[in-house]
Amino acid sequence: MATSRVVLDVGGLRMRYGTTDVLRDVSFQAYQGEVLCLLGPNGAGKTTTIEIMEGFRMRSAGQVEVLGEDPARGDERWRARVGVVLQSWRDHGKWRVRELLAHLGRYYAAYSTPSIARPWDADRLVAAVGLTEQAGRKIRTLSGGQRRRLDVAIGLVGRPELIFLDEPTAGLDPVARRGFHELIEGLAGETTVLLTTHDLAEAERLADRIVVLDGGRIIADGTPGQLAEQIAGEDEVRWRHDGRGHRHTTRESTPFVRGLFDRYGAAIEHLEVRRASLEDTYLSLVRHAETRAEAEPRNQEGRLR
Amino acid sequence: MSNSATTAWRAGWSRGLIELRQSLTNAGDLFNHCFWPVLMLITTYFLRDVSFGQTAFSLGTLAVPSILGMNAGMAMITMSQHLTADREDGTLLRAKATPNGMTGYLIGKIVMVSGGLVVDLAIFLIPGLLLVPGLVVAGPGSWLTLLWVFLLGLVATLPIGAVLGSVFTSARGQGLLQLPMLGLIAVSGVFYPITVLPEWAQAIAQVFPVYWLGLGMRSALLPDGAVAVEIGESWRHLETAGVLAAWAVLGLAVAPIVLRRMARGESGSTVAARRERALQRVA
Numbered sequence: 001m002a003t004s005r006v007v008l009d010v011g012g013l014r015m016r017y018g019t020t021d022v023l024r025d026v027s028f029q030a031y032q033g034e035v036l037c038l039l040g041p042n043g044a045g046k047t048t049t050i051e052i053m054e055g056f057r058m059r060s061a062g063q064v065e066v067l068g069e070d071p072a073r074g075d076e077r078w079r080a081r082v083g084v085v086l087q088s089w090r091d092h093g094k095w096r097v098r099e100l101l102a103h104l105g106r107y108y109a110a111y112s113t114p115s116i117a118r119p120w121d122a123d124r125l126v127a128a129v130g131l132t133e134q135a136g137r138k139i140r141t142l143s144g145g146q147r148r149r150l151d152v153a154i155g156l157v158g159r160p161e162l163i164f165l166d167e168p169t170a171g172l173d174p175v176a177r178r179g180f181h182e183l184i185e186g187l188a189g190e191t192t193v194l195l196t197t198h199d200l201a202e203a204e205r206l207a208d209r210i211v212v213l214d215g216g217r218i219i220a221d222g223t224p225g226q227l228a229e230q231i232a233g234e235d236e237v238r239w240r241h242d243g244r245g246h247r248h249t250t251r252e253s254t255p256f257v258r259g260l261f262d263r264y265g266a267a268i269e270h271l272e273v274r275r276a277s278l279e280d281t282y283l284s285l286v287r288h289a290e291t292r293a294e295a296e297p298r299n300q301e302g303r304l305r
Numbered sequence: 306m307s308n309s310a311t312t313a314w315r316a317g318w319s320r321g322l323i324e325l326r327q328s329l330t331n332a333g334d335l336f337n338h339c340f341w342p343v344l345m346l347i348t349t350y351f352l353r354d355v356s357f358g359q360t361a362f363s364l365g366t367l368a369v370p371s372i373l374g375m376n377a378g379m380a381m382i383t384m385s386q387h388l389t390a391d392r393e394d395g396t397l398l399r400a401k402a403t404p405n406g407m408t409g410y411l412i413g414k415i416v417m418v419s420g421g422l423v424v425d426l427a428i429f430l431i432p433g434l435l436l437v438p439g440l441v442v443a444g445p446g447s448w449l450t451l452l453w454v455f456l457l458g459l460v461a462t463l464p465i466g467a468v469l470g471s472v473f474t475s476a477r478g479q480g481l482l483q484l485p486m487l488g489l490i491a492v493s494g495v496f497y498p499i500t501v502l503p504e505w506a507q508a509i510a511q512v513f514p515v516y517w518l519g520l521g522m523r524s525a526l527l528p529d530g531a532v533a534v535e536i537g538e539s540w541r542h543l544e545t546a547g548v549l550a551a552w553a554v555l556g557l558a559v560a561p562i563v564l565r566r567m568a569r570g571e572s573g574s575t576v577a578a579r580r581e582r583a584l585q586r587v588a
Binding site: 047048051054056057076077079080084086087088089090091092093094095099103104106107108109110111154158166 | 308309311312313315316319320323324327331391394395396398399401402403404405406409571572573574576577580
């Protein structure tokens with residue numbers, strides 16, 4: 001699983017178009033073998049961030065190191081170590097699935113190292129993403145989910161040390177989404193995965209660590225458990241006493257409930273404690289960030305961090 | 306050359322062959338391959354008995370090599386259309402995401418467009434030789450001339466085509482390119498000898514490769530007597546080579562710069578934005 005080697009290091013990243021900052025002081029790291037999820041609502045700056053890390057977009061300011069190199073100056077050797085899966089691909093529609101994987105794999109052969117033999121064998125890869133039956137089909141005849149799995153296979157064909165997945169499950173039906181999640185889980189360990197999503201459940205399921213991005217800045221960073229516990233997350237306690245319903249939200253639900261029993265003993269009825277879900281945390285985070293952005297002038301440091 | 310660059314050249318070569326095979330095995334592309342050559346064949350067939358002025362040559366005979374030259378020049382448009390389409394659907398971005406992928410992509414495109422052109426020319430020339438009288442493909446001299454004009458023509462037009470493909474970001478922009486191209490063909494002496502055109506039109510035609518490609522092809526396929534209808538009553542091989550070489554140098558100098566700049570701007574969101582615009586036009 002994840003080691004302590006930093007493979008992705010972003011510090012003070014800023015992106016400005018004209019007079020608008022779309023990214024402000026974005027800093028985070030990813031460790032080798034980790035699945036890091038960039039979570040945020042639409043327009044939060046996820047795609048911009050990932051494109052800068054992919055080397056497809058120039059940043060305005062800040063430090064970015066991907067596999068020890070600045071992606072803005074990444075050469076072909078660096079390129080061979082990175083896999084890229086964009087939000088949607090429509091390319092190579094006339095090619096056949098296996099044919100394209102075998103072709104694109106060829107470019108990576110020159111970048112094999114003693115420890116990493118590149119590329120993956122096309123047939124193995126086709127099988128790994130569950131497209132064996134479609135291996136001889138033209139790519140434009142694939143369904144949305146199949147196309148998405150092919151895109152991941154292409155991202156993986158050079159056996160990357162780091163793979164970027166931008167909204168990999170957007171537009172997939174639940175079954176395709178499930179298959180996709182299993183595919184990503186199978187990658188964990190060898191390959192560092194950075195994926196963006198606006199779907200919280202997806203982040204919770206896949207991520208070792210979640211970075212929440214909103215309005216161009218990072219508003220939270222931690223494991224799913226830490227996020228749910230630490231930040232703004234409040235448990236909800238409901239009970240009945242003297243025939244009346246009560247509701248209380250608290251971050252310390254256990255001592256609160258003990259206090260209730262101390263005071264009322266057996267007179268407490270219908271006790272119910274609902275733990276703060278990650279969804280509550282996420283929504284309250286984003287809501288906080290929105291009100292703060294409205295109330296305060298721009299370019300101030302996020303307080304929630 | 307480093308190992309990785311060799312790999313990319315080889316991959317590009319096989320990429321070109323794969324795409325060429327694809328374009329020859331699906332109905333839509335096959336139709337495109339045949340459409341113009343067949344149309345041109347029909348035209349020349351009807352022109353075969355129409356003689357030009359006082360000469361012994363029919364317009365059909367004069368037109369066959371000229372059309373051959375024109376088609377070779379059209380490789381520029383084909384190249385440019387491919388580039389625009391590949392930007393729109395993300396093929397170019399895929400190349401950018403692959404190590405040495407841009408080299409492979411470009412080599413593949415050159416192989417595919419050139420190969421497709423050879424097929425198109427053959428579809429036109431082989432029946433043309435049978436249907437239209439008066440063409441000489443006697444001896445290796447004709448073929449040699451045909452070959453060098455064709456190859457030099459490709460080097461002159463493909464890089465320029467790549468530049469145009471980088472400049473126009475949408476299929477619609479590509480459409481705009483067709484008009485001046487048609488105008489150019491009209492003044493380049495393809496369907497009618499250029500010497501009957503006003504001098505200013507002749508001057509324009511002589512700046513661009515289409516006229517010279519046609520002239521070169523005529524010099525290869527027509528008997529010596531036909532030189533009488535040309536400017537200065539000469540095949541002007543030296544000038545042909547000179548003008549085509551000048552375009553080649555210009556294209557080869559400019560194309561890498563323009564292509565690099567264009568590729569640098571490509572990212573997932575630029576491709577997505579372009580697609581959005583294209584969809585809005587459809588809707």
